[in-house]
Amino acid sequence: MRHVFTVASFSRTTTPIMLTELSYDGLTGYGEASMPPYLGESQATVTTFLEKVDLSRFTSPFETAAILTYIDALDDKNTAAKAAIDIALHDLLGKLMQQPFYKIWGLDPQHIPPTSYTIGIDTEEMIRKKVSEAEQFKILKVKLGLDTDKMIIDTIRSVTDVPLCADVNQGWKNKEEALAMAHWLQVRNVVFLEQPMPKEMIDENAWLTERSPIPTIADEACQRLQDVPQLKGVYSGINIKLMKCTGMREAKQMAELGRSLGMKVMLGCMTETSCAISAAAQLAPLADWADLDGALLIANDLYRGMTVENGYCKITDAYGIGIDLIH
Structure with a gap:
């Protein structure tokens, strides 16, 4: 953090993150899990969650709904860990389609x-x-x-x-x-x-x-x-x-x-x-x-x-x- 970050219930000077990469057909998508302590996630919990993930069951990153439904079902919580995969997947899909995602969504x-x-x-x-x-x-x-x-x-x-x-x-x-x-x-x-x-x-x-x-x-x-x-x-x-x-x-x-x-x-x-x-x-x-x-x-x-x-x-x-x- 550039400055001490203080809110009503806590102060902190750092935030742990986990960075992810998804690769397919020579391209790489980047993702991130950011974990302020009050969310209950950590680098250790994200590592444990990511170790459960097996994307080899899918033949294409374009099976987006099936992939993210599978990811969500692996655990009730770990939302930041799931976001790291979701973001990397969207980044990868956009690169495969050669478009920024706001255009894919028509925004x-x-x-x-x-x-x-x-x-x-x-x-x-x-x-x-x-x-x-x-x-x-x-x-x-x-x-x-x-x-x-x-x-x-x-x-x-x-x-x-x-x-x-x-x-x-x-x-x-x-x-x-x-x-x-x-x-x-x-x-x-x-x-x-x-x-x-x-x-x-x-x-x-x-x-x-x-x-x-x-x-x-x-x-x-x-x-x-x-x-x-x-x-x-x-x-x-x-x-x-x-x-x-x-x-x-x-x-x-x-x-x-x-x-x-x-x-x-x-x-x-x-x-x-x-x-x-x-x-x-x-x-x-x-x-x-x-x-x-x-x-x-x-x-x-x-x-x-x-x-x-x-x-x-x-x-x-x-x-x-x-x-x-x-x-």
């Missing part, structure tokens, strides 16, 4: 929203430093959930008036106080609340969503496709992350289902290299909001891929997920 990169840049919980001095590093961004994502919430917002507002989105990471525990904060934040140009209260507080989150002057977005409460229908009415929208939902295939299904239910769609990330970030960016035209800054928060990226120019995600016409390995 328009001109519809990609500006990406937010994350400001973690920190001191006033460090918050000002982080904001100064994010001058090009059109929207900032602010981590809240402790007793420093108002200090953080006031500090940011002392140096910039760009729109903010507030990620509480389940940090608030009282619905009336959460509603009061929602009104306080709206006045300060905060455009939505991400996971304001613990995901188990279903009735309280629904109560807040009904009354909040700004939308609420499910993050920890939104893991996979089957979660989406039961979130309607509890939150205004969903945050989709490849590491939680097993990769690109299911992420696209979640975005389309959320849209069909009248929900807002946010496309998020973990701290990841440009591999997983560029994979997510192929889906970004489906999103109302993008939070694809993960590769910008790390100091040792291994790939060239999606870039951010003047606050906007820029993807190329490179085949697959659009990355090059930095040798």
Whole structure:
């Protein structure tokens, strides 16, 4: 990490990842599992999962549905490990078809929203430093959930008036106080609340969503496709992350289902290299909001891929997920 990363429940300076490769017909697809400790996965668990995988039973990578159904059935969890294979498979397929994946899916990169840049919980001095590093961004994502919430917002507002989105990471525990904060934040140009209260507080989150002057977005409460229908009415929208939902295939299904239910769609990330970030960016035209800054928060990226120019995600016409390995 370029800076210590602090949210309502923890701080860390590193994130373990596992990189994968799938090869076929002389081409190689790249994938990634990013594993923040709270997800319950590690390099050891991903290694154990990958050792179970036997793709020799398939004759072609174009058996996409069968391959990913098989991968998902190997274990109930290990979603980041599954995402590593899914991403590599999509990268390989795009290279075989000689197309970037957004084109294969018929998506328009001109519809990609500006990406937010994350400001973690920190001191006033460090918050000002982080904001100064994010001058090009059109929207900032602010981590809240402790007793420093108002200090953080006031500090940011002392140096910039760009729109903010507030990620509480389940940090608030009282619905009336959460509603009061929602009104306080709206006045300060905060455009939505991400996971304001613990995901188990279903009735309280629904109560807040009904009354909040700004939308609420499910993050920890939104893991996979089957979660989406039961979130309607509890939150205004969903945050989709490849590491939680097993990769690109299911992420696209979640975005389309959320849209069909009248929900807002946010496309998020973990701290990841440009591999997983560029994979997510192929889906970004489906999103109302993008939070694809993960590769910008790390100091040792291994790939060239999606870039951010003047606050906007820029993807190329490179085949697959659009990355090059930095040798």
